[in-house]
Amino acid sequence: MAEIHPFRALRYDTNRVKLGDVVTQPYDKITAAMQGRYYATSPYNLIAIEKGISHADDSSENNVYTRAGEKIKEWIAQGILAQDPEPAMYVYSQEYLVPGTHTRKVRIGFVALGRLEDYNAKIVFPHERTLSAPKADRIELLRHTHLQAGQLFMLYDDAPRQIDIYLEEIARIPTPFEIHDEFGVKHRLWPVTDVAFIRRVQTAMANKEIIIADGHHRYETALNFRNECRAQLGRIDPLAAHEFAMMTFINSHSRGLTILPTHRLVRCVSNFDFEKFRKALARFFDWYSYPFLTVEERVTSYSEFRKDLGSQNHGRRAIGIYPGAIDGSAGAFYLFLLRRDVDLETVLPDLSEAQRSLDVVLLHRLILEKGLGITAEAVVAESNISYEREIDTAIAAVDRGDAQLACLLNPVRVQQVIEIALGGDVLPQKSTDFYPKLLSGLAIYSIEGKVYQ
Numbered sequence: 001m002a003e004i005h006p007f008r009a010l011r012y013d014t015n016r017v018k019l020g021d022v023v024t025q026p027y028d029k030i031t032a033a034m035q036g037r038y039y040a041t042s043p044y045n046l047i048a049i050e051k052g053i054s055h056a057d058d059s060s061e062n063n064v065y066t067r068a069g070e071k072i073k074e075w076i077a078q079g080i081l082a083q084d085p086e087p088a089m090y091v092y093s094q095e096y097l098v099p100g101t102h103t104r105k106v107r108i109g110f111v112a113l114g115r116l117e118d119y120n121a122k123i124v125f126p127h128e129r130t131l132s133a134p135k136a137d138r139i140e141l142l143r144h145t146h147l148q149a150g151q152l153f154m155l156y157d158d159a160p161r162q163i164d165i166y167l168e169e170i171a172r173i174p175t176p177f178e179i180h181d182e183f184g185v186k187h188r189l190w191p192v193t194d195v196a197f198i199r200r201v202q203t204a205m206a207n208k209e210i211i212i213a214d215g216h217h218r219y220e221t222a223l224n225f226r227n228e229c230r231a232q233l234g235r236i237d238p239l240a241a242h243e244f245a246m247m248t249f250i251n252s253h254s255r256g257l258t259i260l261p262t263h264r265l266v267r268c269v270s271n272f273d274f275e276k277f278r279k280a281l282a283r284f285f286d287w288y289s290y291p292f293l294t295v296e297e298r299v300t301s302y303s304e305f306r307k308d309l310g311s312q313n314h315g316r317r318a319i320g321i322y323p324g325a326i327d328g329s330a331g332a333f334y335l336f337l338l339r340r341d342v343d344l345e346t347v348l349p350d351l352s353e354a355q356r357s358l359d360v361v362l363l364h365r366l367i368l369e370k371g372l373g374i375t376a377e378a379v380v381a382e383s384n385i386s387y388e389r390e391i392d393t394a395i396a397a398v399d400r401g402d403a404q405l406a407c408l409l410n411p412v413r414v415q416q417v418i419e420i421a422l423g424g425d426v427l428p429q430k431s432t433d434f435y436p437k438l439l440s441g442l443a444i445y446s447i448e449g450k451v452y453q
Helices: 031-039 064-078 132-146 162-171 195-205 215-231 274-280 295-309 358-371 376-381 389-399 414-422
Strands: 010-012 082-083 088-097 102-114 152-156 177-180 186-190 210-214 244-251 256-261 263-266 286-290 318-324 332-337 386-389 405-408 431-433
Touching: 064 082, 064 132, 088 162, 088 195, 102 162, 102 332, 132 215, 152 215, 152 414, 162 186, 162 244, 162 389, 210 215, 210 244, 210 414, 215 244, 263 358, 263 389, 274 358, 286 295, 295 318, 318 358, 318 389, 358 376, 358 405, 386 389, 389 405
Parallel strands: 152 244
Antiparallel strands: 010 082, 088 102, 088 186, 102 244, 152 210, 177 186, 256 431, 263 386, 263 405, 286 332, 318 332, 318 405
16 A cells, blocks of 8 residues: 655765754754754755745745755755665664653664655545645745655554564664764664665555654645646656655554653633632543642652653543642642543544543643633634643743643553544644654655656
8 A cells, every 4th residue: 555665865975064964853843043053053954945044135036945946956066965876765763862751762764755645545644634834835845946855754553563673684784874963862874775675665565554643744745746746747657756755654563652742831811710710620520739838849749740640540531730829829730630420422522432532632622622711713823822842841831920821741642643543533733742853854855757666
């Protein structure tokens, strides 16, 4: 079902530039501060392509997209970027410390071309909805550069870890390319041109369904660009470069997979009253408090709260709530546990069983909507909600008065993502944060000509 191919990647010449100075995090994770730092690090940093700086006098003839297109031509002419001489698949590993823990993991996958499939073909499955603005930005960039520098993060199901075994054999070879990113993640890349290896991987992938873990906007942009190219060509050429996209494939049973929770901060809710909020949810949740008055008590209460939030011992779905100091001095962390007598099928009849199994759905549909009156439309508009990866940062925002409430979640499980995607459903916005991110610029796909069979 999944059709993959090797390709001749454009890659930075490491005799000319230091690889760690020119690659970036994915474009949608690049803050203004990161953008400035990347620009300052090297004149050849990929930031000039992936997320260029806009100027006040930009025009249709001179803008971030046209400048990106010209920059690519310059770098190729100068030999900064060079195309690999042979088609390859690229084994890609990431060694990292799971944030907030002392657990070290290694995630391994491979970079190859995957055929672009419409969702109704039931080969590639999304798990979240997309927004129009990011797709408009990305397709303009594609039109002017004809290349993909960022990776699509794709999951496949291989419980016996057959493909992982192939990849781990390659990973025993001394690493030709290795860098550490700004988050302390070690990235390693092995180009593999061996025809037997490539065929083994292609054969093992042939019956797989593919789930988009990260990169929904870029995948749909690639589909739209493909359709534009088909229209210009006047026909469908199955081996045309635009029929494919560069993807990193990772086993859903990988020992190195980590999904981090994304916590919610609530703000600008009129007449917010925590006691009324808590009572409004009494028919859905039992609650337990972890109060504190002093700094020492806070440390103890927080430790107990974190332990219970992540515990399975209570046997119930748990969501953490932090309203800060209620009366100006006393504070408490709260654990909201779904009541055993709540029939979610009756309460949320419009959702599938798989969706009802998500804590983030309980948060959005019960706590935010029924407890605070924050509608799905308000969530999309982010008029009352913002997002924070780090739990301590979310709590600090409440302490500073930047938010009225922090809603703290356990992470979604990989198998939940797969079940929902294969069932044709989607998760709420910002439900999954696969960590670490795949670096942009390690391999670049030039969308020209044909692919290699």
